[in-house]
Amino acid sequence: ARTFQILRGLITRHLAVPARHHFGYGDPRGSRALREEVAAYLRTARGVRCHGDQVVLTSGSQQALDLIIRAALKPGDPVWIEDPCYPMARAAFEGAGMRLIGVPVDGEGLDPAAGEARAPHARAVYVTPSHQFPLGVTLTMARRLALIDWARRAGAWIIEDDYDSEYRYAGPPLTALQGIDGAGRVIYVGTFSKALFPGLRVGYAVVPEALLDAVVAVRNRSDRFPPSLLEDALADFLREGHFSAHLRRARRRARDARDALVAVLNEGGLSVAAPDQGLHLVARRPDWTEDAPLLAAARAEGFGPRALSPLHVDRPPEAGLVIGFSGFPPEELASAARRWLARIGG
Known part of the structure:
Protein backbone atom coordinates (compact mmCIF):
# COMPACT_ATOMS: atom_id res chain seq x y z
CA ALA A 1 0.00 0.00 0.00
CA GLY A 241 15.19 6.14 -2.97
CA HIS A 242 11.63 4.78 -2.91
CA PHE A 243 12.53 1.75 -5.04
CA SER A 244 15.29 0.62 -2.70
CA ALA A 245 12.98 1.00 0.31
CA HIS A 246 10.23 -0.92 -1.49
CA LEU A 247 12.62 -3.78 -2.27
CA ARG A 248 13.65 -4.09 1.36
CA ARG A 249 10.01 -4.41 2.41
CA ALA A 250 9.16 -6.78 -0.46
CA ARG A 251 12.11 -9.07 0.27
CA ARG A 252 11.06 -9.44 3.89
CA ARG A 253 7.50 -10.34 2.90
CA ALA A 254 8.66 -12.79 0.23
CA ARG A 255 11.13 -14.46 2.59
CA ASP A 256 8.45 -14.94 5.26
CA ALA A 257 6.07 -16.42 2.69
CA ARG A 258 8.80 -18.71 1.34
CA ASP A 259 9.66 -20.03 4.78
CA ALA A 260 6.02 -20.70 5.68
CA LEU A 261 5.38 -22.55 2.41
CA VAL A 262 8.57 -24.63 2.57
CA ALA A 263 7.79 -25.71 6.13
CA VAL A 264 4.29 -26.93 5.22
CA LEU A 265 5.40 -28.72 2.04
CA ASN A 266 8.25 -30.53 3.78
CA GLU A 267 5.92 -31.58 6.60
CA GLY A 268 3.68 -33.04 3.90
CA GLY A 269 6.45 -35.30 2.58
CA LEU A 270 7.55 -33.30 -0.46
CA SER A 271 11.15 -32.71 -1.44
CA VAL A 272 11.50 -28.93 -1.27
CA ALA A 273 14.54 -26.74 -0.68
CA ALA A 274 14.15 -23.10 0.30
CA PRO A 275 15.49 -21.09 -2.67
CA ASP A 276 18.13 -18.46 -1.97
CA GLN A 277 16.64 -16.22 -4.62
CA GLY A 278 13.46 -15.58 -6.55
CA LEU A 279 9.74 -15.86 -6.00
CA HIS A 280 9.07 -19.53 -6.76
CA LEU A 281 10.21 -23.01 -5.78
CA VAL A 282 9.93 -26.50 -7.27
CA ALA A 283 8.17 -29.28 -5.35
CA ARG A 284 8.71 -32.98 -6.14
CA ARG A 285 7.90 -36.34 -4.60
CA PRO A 286 9.42 -39.70 -5.61
CA ASP A 287 6.02 -41.30 -6.30
CA TRP A 288 4.82 -38.55 -8.63
CA THR A 289 4.70 -39.76 -12.23
CA GLU A 290 2.46 -37.04 -13.66
CA ASP A 291 1.62 -33.56 -12.48
CA ALA A 292 -1.67 -32.68 -14.20
CA PRO A 293 -3.85 -34.28 -11.47
CA LEU A 294 -1.79 -32.54 -8.79
CA LEU A 295 -2.39 -29.24 -10.54
CA ALA A 296 -6.14 -29.75 -10.68
CA ALA A 297 -6.28 -30.64 -6.97
CA ALA A 298 -4.21 -27.58 -6.07
CA ARG A 299 -6.42 -25.20 -8.00
CA ALA A 300 -9.51 -26.68 -6.36
CA GLU A 301 -8.06 -25.53 -3.02
CA GLY A 302 -7.19 -22.01 -4.17
CA PHE A 303 -3.55 -22.93 -4.66
CA GLY A 304 -2.11 -21.95 -8.04
CA PRO A 305 1.11 -23.75 -9.04
CA ARG A 306 2.32 -24.58 -12.54
CA ALA A 307 3.07 -28.09 -13.81
CA LEU A 308 6.78 -28.75 -14.36
CA SER A 309 6.56 -31.43 -17.05
CA PRO A 310 5.27 -29.23 -19.94
CA LEU A 311 8.21 -26.85 -19.48
CA HIS A 312 10.71 -29.40 -20.82
CA VAL A 313 11.92 -29.03 -24.39
CA ASP A 314 13.84 -32.15 -25.49
CA ARG A 315 14.52 -33.91 -22.19
CA PRO A 316 12.13 -36.52 -20.79
CA PRO A 317 9.52 -34.64 -18.75
CA GLU A 318 9.84 -34.72 -14.98
CA ALA A 319 6.73 -34.48 -12.80
CA GLY A 320 6.65 -31.65 -10.31
CA LEU A 321 5.04 -28.35 -9.44
CA VAL A 322 6.43 -24.84 -9.79
CA ILE A 323 4.94 -22.86 -6.91
CA GLY A 324 5.09 -19.08 -6.56
CA PHE A 325 5.03 -17.57 -3.09
CA SER A 326 4.73 -13.81 -3.66
CA GLY A 327 1.64 -11.70 -3.16
CA PHE A 328 0.06 -13.70 -0.31
CA PRO A 329 0.38 -13.50 3.47
CA PRO A 330 2.37 -16.46 4.87
CA GLU A 331 -0.58 -17.85 6.82
CA GLU A 332 -2.89 -17.76 3.78
CA LEU A 333 -0.29 -19.50 1.62
CA ALA A 334 0.39 -22.14 4.26
CA SER A 335 -3.34 -22.80 4.74
CA ALA A 336 -3.92 -23.35 1.01
CA ALA A 337 -0.91 -25.68 0.86
CA ARG A 338 -2.22 -27.75 3.81
CA ARG A 339 -5.64 -28.16 2.19
CA TRP A 340 -4.01 -29.26 -1.05
CA LEU A 341 -1.75 -31.77 0.70
CA ALA A 342 -4.73 -33.21 2.53
CA ARG A 343 -6.56 -33.62 -0.78
CA ILE A 344 -3.68 -35.52 -2.44
CA GLY A 345 -2.84 -37.55 0.65
CA GLY A 346 0.30 -35.65 1.67
Whole structure:
Protein backbone atom coordinates (compact mmCIF):
# COMPACT_ATOMS: atom_id res chain seq x y z
CA ALA A 1 0.00 0.00 0.00
CA ARG A 2 2.85 2.39 0.78
CA THR A 3 4.38 1.89 -2.66
CA PHE A 4 1.07 2.66 -4.41
CA GLN A 5 0.60 5.81 -2.33
CA ILE A 6 4.05 7.06 -3.28
CA LEU A 7 3.54 6.31 -6.98
CA ARG A 8 0.14 8.01 -6.92
CA GLY A 9 1.73 11.11 -5.45
CA LEU A 10 4.51 11.13 -8.02
CA ILE A 11 2.11 10.73 -10.94
CA THR A 12 -0.10 13.50 -9.53
CA ARG A 13 2.98 15.73 -9.27
CA HIS A 14 3.63 15.35 -12.99
CA LEU A 15 -0.01 15.75 -13.93
CA ALA A 16 -0.26 19.00 -11.95
CA VAL A 17 2.44 20.64 -14.07
CA PRO A 18 2.78 18.50 -17.20
CA ALA A 19 6.10 18.78 -18.99
CA ARG A 20 6.18 19.86 -22.64
CA HIS A 21 7.63 16.55 -23.81
CA HIS A 22 4.33 14.77 -22.98
CA PHE A 23 2.75 16.59 -25.92
CA GLY A 24 5.11 15.36 -28.60
CA TYR A 25 6.66 12.13 -29.85
CA GLY A 26 9.63 11.02 -27.82
CA ASP A 27 12.76 8.92 -28.14
CA PRO A 28 11.97 5.29 -29.09
CA ARG A 29 14.28 4.23 -26.26
CA GLY A 30 12.14 6.08 -23.70
CA SER A 31 12.80 9.09 -21.52
CA ARG A 32 16.40 9.94 -20.79
CA ALA A 33 15.62 10.53 -17.11
CA LEU A 34 14.36 6.98 -16.52
CA ARG A 35 17.01 5.41 -18.73
CA GLU A 36 19.73 7.10 -16.69
CA GLU A 37 18.13 5.98 -13.42
CA VAL A 38 17.82 2.39 -14.67
CA ALA A 39 21.44 2.41 -15.81
CA ALA A 40 22.61 3.77 -12.44
CA TYR A 41 20.60 1.15 -10.57
CA LEU A 42 21.94 -1.71 -12.70
CA ARG A 43 25.54 -0.55 -12.35
CA THR A 44 25.20 -0.49 -8.56
CA ALA A 45 22.93 -3.48 -7.90
CA ARG A 46 23.86 -5.91 -10.67
CA GLY A 47 27.32 -4.92 -11.87
CA VAL A 48 26.01 -4.15 -15.36
CA ARG A 49 28.38 -2.04 -17.42
CA CYS A 50 26.17 0.43 -19.24
CA HIS A 51 25.09 4.02 -19.74
CA GLY A 52 21.64 5.46 -20.32
CA ASP A 53 21.98 5.55 -24.11
CA GLN A 54 22.16 1.74 -24.17
CA VAL A 55 18.91 1.29 -22.24
CA VAL A 56 15.72 0.71 -24.23
CA LEU A 57 12.55 0.94 -22.16
CA THR A 58 9.81 -1.54 -23.04
CA SER A 59 6.38 -2.67 -21.91
CA GLY A 60 7.84 -5.58 -19.95
CA SER A 61 10.49 -8.19 -20.67
CA GLN A 62 8.33 -9.93 -23.28
CA GLN A 63 8.41 -6.89 -25.56
CA ALA A 64 12.14 -6.54 -24.96
CA LEU A 65 12.60 -10.13 -26.09
CA ASP A 66 10.46 -9.56 -29.17
CA LEU A 67 12.47 -6.46 -30.17
CA ILE A 68 15.75 -8.34 -29.75
CA ILE A 69 14.58 -11.31 -31.79
CA ARG A 70 13.42 -9.12 -34.67
CA ALA A 71 16.56 -7.00 -34.61
CA ALA A 72 19.21 -9.69 -34.15
CA LEU A 73 17.85 -12.91 -35.64
CA LYS A 74 16.04 -14.25 -38.68
CA PRO A 75 13.62 -17.16 -39.17
CA GLY A 76 15.37 -20.51 -39.14
CA ASP A 77 18.29 -19.38 -36.98
CA PRO A 78 19.33 -21.97 -34.39
CA VAL A 79 18.87 -20.72 -30.83
CA TRP A 80 19.78 -22.40 -27.56
CA ILE A 81 17.14 -22.31 -24.83
CA GLU A 82 17.26 -23.80 -21.37
CA ASP A 83 15.65 -27.20 -20.92
CA PRO A 84 13.30 -26.89 -19.07
CA CYS A 85 12.51 -23.33 -20.12
CA TYR A 86 10.36 -20.27 -19.40
CA PRO A 87 7.35 -20.89 -21.68
CA MET A 88 6.77 -17.27 -22.78
CA ALA A 89 10.35 -17.01 -24.00
CA ARG A 90 9.97 -20.27 -25.88
CA ALA A 91 6.75 -18.96 -27.44
CA ALA A 92 8.50 -15.78 -28.59
CA PHE A 93 11.27 -17.67 -30.35
CA GLU A 94 8.94 -20.26 -31.86
CA GLY A 95 6.54 -17.56 -33.03
CA ALA A 96 9.40 -15.84 -34.85
CA GLY A 97 10.39 -19.07 -36.61
CA MET A 98 13.60 -19.84 -34.74
CA ARG A 99 14.99 -23.39 -34.64
CA LEU A 100 15.16 -24.17 -30.93
CA ILE A 101 17.80 -26.37 -29.34
CA GLY A 102 17.05 -27.41 -25.77
CA VAL A 103 20.19 -27.29 -23.64
CA PRO A 104 19.97 -29.27 -20.38
CA VAL A 105 19.95 -27.50 -17.03
CA ASP A 106 21.42 -29.21 -13.97
CA GLY A 107 22.49 -28.06 -10.52
CA GLU A 108 25.01 -25.64 -12.07
CA GLY A 109 22.58 -24.14 -14.57
CA LEU A 110 22.63 -24.37 -18.35
CA ASP A 111 25.44 -26.58 -19.66
CA PRO A 112 27.35 -24.70 -22.43
CA ALA A 113 29.35 -27.81 -23.36
CA ALA A 114 26.13 -29.69 -24.09
CA GLY A 115 24.84 -26.77 -26.13
CA GLU A 116 28.02 -26.56 -28.16
CA ALA A 117 27.91 -30.29 -28.82
CA ARG A 118 24.35 -30.01 -30.15
CA ALA A 119 24.58 -26.72 -32.08
CA PRO A 120 28.03 -25.07 -32.03
CA HIS A 121 27.01 -22.38 -34.52
CA ALA A 122 23.77 -21.26 -32.87
CA ARG A 123 23.03 -17.57 -33.33
CA ALA A 124 21.83 -16.88 -29.78
CA VAL A 125 21.10 -18.35 -26.38
CA TYR A 126 18.32 -17.39 -23.98
CA VAL A 127 19.32 -17.88 -20.36
CA THR A 128 18.04 -17.01 -16.86
CA PRO A 129 21.32 -17.20 -14.93
CA SER A 130 20.39 -15.57 -11.60
CA HIS A 131 17.43 -17.82 -10.84
CA GLN A 132 16.70 -20.29 -13.60
CA PHE A 133 13.09 -20.70 -14.56
CA PRO A 134 11.73 -23.13 -13.58
CA LEU A 135 14.35 -25.09 -11.61
CA GLY A 136 15.60 -22.12 -9.59
CA VAL A 137 19.32 -22.91 -9.85
CA THR A 138 22.03 -20.26 -10.31
CA LEU A 139 24.44 -20.45 -13.23
CA THR A 140 27.91 -21.04 -11.77
CA MET A 141 30.78 -18.69 -12.51
CA ALA A 142 32.63 -21.41 -14.45
CA ARG A 143 29.67 -21.87 -16.75
CA ARG A 144 29.12 -18.13 -17.08
CA LEU A 145 32.66 -17.76 -18.36
CA ALA A 146 32.27 -20.77 -20.66
CA LEU A 147 29.04 -19.36 -22.10
CA ILE A 148 30.61 -15.98 -22.78
CA ASP A 149 33.62 -17.68 -24.39
CA TRP A 150 31.36 -19.71 -26.69
CA ALA A 151 29.36 -16.61 -27.69
CA ARG A 152 32.56 -14.74 -28.52
CA ARG A 153 33.89 -17.60 -30.67
CA ALA A 154 30.56 -18.24 -32.38
CA GLY A 155 29.61 -14.58 -32.84
CA ALA A 156 26.36 -15.39 -31.01
CA TRP A 157 24.18 -13.24 -28.78
CA ILE A 158 23.49 -14.08 -25.13
CA ILE A 159 20.05 -12.88 -24.06
CA GLU A 160 20.29 -12.62 -20.28
CA ASP A 161 16.87 -12.47 -18.62
CA ASP A 162 17.67 -11.31 -15.10
CA TYR A 163 14.13 -11.58 -13.74
CA ASP A 164 13.77 -11.92 -9.95
CA SER A 165 17.34 -10.70 -9.39
CA GLU A 166 16.11 -8.24 -6.75
CA TYR A 167 14.92 -11.10 -4.52
CA ARG A 168 18.12 -12.46 -3.02
CA TYR A 169 17.81 -13.87 0.50
CA ALA A 170 21.25 -15.28 1.31
CA GLY A 171 24.53 -13.64 0.41
CA PRO A 172 25.40 -11.28 -2.44
CA PRO A 173 24.21 -12.20 -5.94
CA LEU A 174 26.65 -13.15 -8.64
CA THR A 175 27.43 -10.30 -11.00
CA ALA A 176 25.24 -10.25 -14.09
CA LEU A 177 26.63 -11.98 -17.16
CA GLN A 178 26.64 -8.62 -18.90
CA GLY A 179 29.05 -7.25 -16.30
CA ILE A 180 31.72 -9.86 -17.05
CA ASP A 181 31.29 -9.83 -20.82
CA GLY A 182 34.22 -8.12 -22.47
CA ALA A 183 33.14 -8.85 -26.04
CA GLY A 184 29.79 -7.06 -26.21
CA ARG A 185 27.79 -10.25 -26.78
CA VAL A 186 25.30 -10.02 -23.86
CA ILE A 187 21.91 -8.34 -24.15
CA TYR A 188 20.56 -7.74 -20.64
CA VAL A 189 16.79 -7.87 -20.08
CA GLY A 190 14.97 -6.84 -16.91
CA THR A 191 11.55 -5.73 -15.74
CA PHE A 192 9.76 -3.89 -12.96
CA SER A 193 6.85 -6.36 -13.18
CA LYS A 194 8.18 -8.63 -10.43
CA ALA A 195 9.83 -5.96 -8.30
CA LEU A 196 6.77 -3.66 -8.34
CA PHE A 197 3.69 -5.05 -10.12
CA PRO A 198 2.88 -6.42 -13.62
CA GLY A 199 0.29 -3.71 -14.40
CA LEU A 200 3.06 -1.12 -14.44
CA ARG A 201 4.17 -2.54 -17.82
CA VAL A 202 7.73 -1.24 -17.72
CA GLY A 203 10.75 -3.32 -18.61
CA TYR A 204 14.09 -2.61 -20.21
CA ALA A 205 16.91 -4.00 -22.29
CA VAL A 206 20.57 -3.00 -22.10
CA VAL A 207 21.70 -3.39 -25.68
CA PRO A 208 25.31 -3.65 -26.93
CA GLU A 209 26.38 -0.76 -29.13
CA ALA A 210 26.66 -3.01 -32.20
CA LEU A 211 22.97 -3.93 -31.98
CA LEU A 212 21.49 -0.72 -30.57
CA ASP A 213 20.51 1.00 -33.82
CA ALA A 214 18.72 -2.12 -35.07
CA VAL A 215 16.73 -2.52 -31.84
CA VAL A 216 15.78 1.16 -31.77
CA ALA A 217 14.66 0.97 -35.41
CA VAL A 218 12.34 -1.97 -34.64
CA ARG A 219 10.91 -0.11 -31.65
CA ASN A 220 10.40 3.06 -33.69
CA ARG A 221 8.41 1.38 -36.44
CA SER A 222 6.36 -0.86 -34.15
CA ASP A 223 5.56 1.21 -31.06
CA ARG A 224 7.19 4.65 -31.51
CA PHE A 225 8.01 5.30 -27.83
CA PRO A 226 6.92 4.37 -24.28
CA PRO A 227 4.41 6.36 -22.14
CA SER A 228 6.32 9.40 -20.89
CA LEU A 229 4.08 10.35 -17.95
CA LEU A 230 4.62 7.06 -16.14
CA GLU A 231 8.32 7.13 -17.01
CA ASP A 232 8.80 10.49 -15.28
CA ALA A 233 7.07 9.26 -12.12
CA LEU A 234 9.09 6.04 -12.11
CA ALA A 235 12.33 7.97 -12.60
CA ASP A 236 11.51 9.99 -9.48
CA PHE A 237 10.64 6.76 -7.66
CA LEU A 238 14.15 5.44 -8.30
CA ARG A 239 15.99 8.74 -7.85
CA GLU A 240 14.38 9.55 -4.49
CA GLY A 241 15.19 6.14 -2.97
CA HIS A 242 11.63 4.78 -2.91
CA PHE A 243 12.53 1.75 -5.04
CA SER A 244 15.29 0.62 -2.70
CA ALA A 245 12.98 1.00 0.31
CA HIS A 246 10.23 -0.92 -1.49
CA LEU A 247 12.62 -3.78 -2.27
CA ARG A 248 13.65 -4.09 1.36
CA ARG A 249 10.01 -4.41 2.41
CA ALA A 250 9.16 -6.78 -0.46
CA ARG A 251 12.11 -9.07 0.27
CA ARG A 252 11.06 -9.44 3.89
CA ARG A 253 7.50 -10.34 2.90
CA ALA A 254 8.66 -12.79 0.23
CA ARG A 255 11.13 -14.46 2.59
CA ASP A 256 8.45 -14.94 5.26
CA ALA A 257 6.07 -16.42 2.69
CA ARG A 258 8.80 -18.71 1.34
CA ASP A 259 9.66 -20.03 4.78
CA ALA A 260 6.02 -20.70 5.68
CA LEU A 261 5.38 -22.55 2.41
CA VAL A 262 8.57 -24.63 2.57
CA ALA A 263 7.79 -25.71 6.13
CA VAL A 264 4.29 -26.93 5.22
CA LEU A 265 5.40 -28.72 2.04
CA ASN A 266 8.25 -30.53 3.78
CA GLU A 267 5.92 -31.58 6.60
CA GLY A 268 3.68 -33.04 3.90
CA GLY A 269 6.45 -35.30 2.58
CA LEU A 270 7.55 -33.30 -0.46
CA SER A 271 11.15 -32.71 -1.44
CA VAL A 272 11.50 -28.93 -1.27
CA ALA A 273 14.54 -26.74 -0.68
CA ALA A 274 14.15 -23.10 0.30
CA PRO A 275 15.49 -21.09 -2.67
CA ASP A 276 18.13 -18.46 -1.97
CA GLN A 277 16.64 -16.22 -4.62
CA GLY A 278 13.46 -15.58 -6.55
CA LEU A 279 9.74 -15.86 -6.00
CA HIS A 280 9.07 -19.53 -6.76
CA LEU A 281 10.21 -23.01 -5.78
CA VAL A 282 9.93 -26.50 -7.27
CA ALA A 283 8.17 -29.28 -5.35
CA ARG A 284 8.71 -32.98 -6.14
CA ARG A 285 7.90 -36.34 -4.60
CA PRO A 286 9.42 -39.70 -5.61
CA ASP A 287 6.02 -41.30 -6.30
CA TRP A 288 4.82 -38.55 -8.63
CA THR A 289 4.70 -39.76 -12.23
CA GLU A 290 2.46 -37.04 -13.66
CA ASP A 291 1.62 -33.56 -12.48
CA ALA A 292 -1.67 -32.68 -14.20
CA PRO A 293 -3.85 -34.28 -11.47
CA LEU A 294 -1.79 -32.54 -8.79
CA LEU A 295 -2.39 -29.24 -10.54
CA ALA A 296 -6.14 -29.75 -10.68
CA ALA A 297 -6.28 -30.64 -6.97
CA ALA A 298 -4.21 -27.58 -6.07
CA ARG A 299 -6.42 -25.20 -8.00
CA ALA A 300 -9.51 -26.68 -6.36
CA GLU A 301 -8.06 -25.53 -3.02
CA GLY A 302 -7.19 -22.01 -4.17
CA PHE A 303 -3.55 -22.93 -4.66
CA GLY A 304 -2.11 -21.95 -8.04
CA PRO A 305 1.11 -23.75 -9.04
CA ARG A 306 2.32 -24.58 -12.54
CA ALA A 307 3.07 -28.09 -13.81
CA LEU A 308 6.78 -28.75 -14.36
CA SER A 309 6.56 -31.43 -17.05
CA PRO A 310 5.27 -29.23 -19.94
CA LEU A 311 8.21 -26.85 -19.48
CA HIS A 312 10.71 -29.40 -20.82
CA VAL A 313 11.92 -29.03 -24.39
CA ASP A 314 13.84 -32.15 -25.49
CA ARG A 315 14.52 -33.91 -22.19
CA PRO A 316 12.13 -36.52 -20.79
CA PRO A 317 9.52 -34.64 -18.75
CA GLU A 318 9.84 -34.72 -14.98
CA ALA A 319 6.73 -34.48 -12.80
CA GLY A 320 6.65 -31.65 -10.31
CA LEU A 321 5.04 -28.35 -9.44
CA VAL A 322 6.43 -24.84 -9.79
CA ILE A 323 4.94 -22.86 -6.91
CA GLY A 324 5.09 -19.08 -6.56
CA PHE A 325 5.03 -17.57 -3.09
CA SER A 326 4.73 -13.81 -3.66
CA GLY A 327 1.64 -11.70 -3.16
CA PHE A 328 0.06 -13.70 -0.31
CA PRO A 329 0.38 -13.50 3.47
CA PRO A 330 2.37 -16.46 4.87
CA GLU A 331 -0.58 -17.85 6.82
CA GLU A 332 -2.89 -17.76 3.78
CA LEU A 333 -0.29 -19.50 1.62
CA ALA A 334 0.39 -22.14 4.26
CA SER A 335 -3.34 -22.80 4.74
CA ALA A 336 -3.92 -23.35 1.01
CA ALA A 337 -0.91 -25.68 0.86
CA ARG A 338 -2.22 -27.75 3.81
CA ARG A 339 -5.64 -28.16 2.19
CA TRP A 340 -4.01 -29.26 -1.05
CA LEU A 341 -1.75 -31.77 0.70
CA ALA A 342 -4.73 -33.21 2.53
CA ARG A 343 -6.56 -33.62 -0.78
CA ILE A 344 -3.68 -35.52 -2.44
CA GLY A 345 -2.84 -37.55 0.65
CA GLY A 346 0.30 -35.65 1.67
